[in-house]
Amino acid sequence: MAVVTSELEVPSSVSAPKLFKAYLDFRNLAPKVEPETFKAIENIKGDGGVGTIQQTTFVDGTKSKLTLDAIDNNNFSLTTTIFEGGEWMNNVESATIHVKFVPSAANEGSTYKVSSVYTCKDPAKFTQENAKFADEYTKKTFKVIEAYLIANPNAY
Known part of the structure; x- marks a missing residue:
């Protein structure tokens, strides 16, 4: 099996603690702010902490499953592993x-950093271009959540 990696950084005017709290509530927030993409996200095992398994149902009817592997409240970070899902998972283990x-030293904003590691079943069928597409999708969702937090300053 091959591995494809990608890195994404997006500056934000929203503070790291607020964004982190919102992302910890992603299962409730994402369907609310991006209903054209997310139909529902539910915990199928666990209470939302480390070890929780979540199932995402997208508007098109496809589903994916992930585990919540780590939460670091002090460093505003979390790690998840998607292990089952739509068509793209046919090529990804x-x-x-x-x-x-990451809090900004210059202002009250932050930087959203995402590191992705794709373990590929067939490296010819999941390439760096696929990872870039996934990054753009991730960035789009982040921008929607960021806009919600800016429009609703008392949320989170």
């Missing part, structure tokens, strides 16, 4: 996603 919100 798993995708481990590490998210970190």
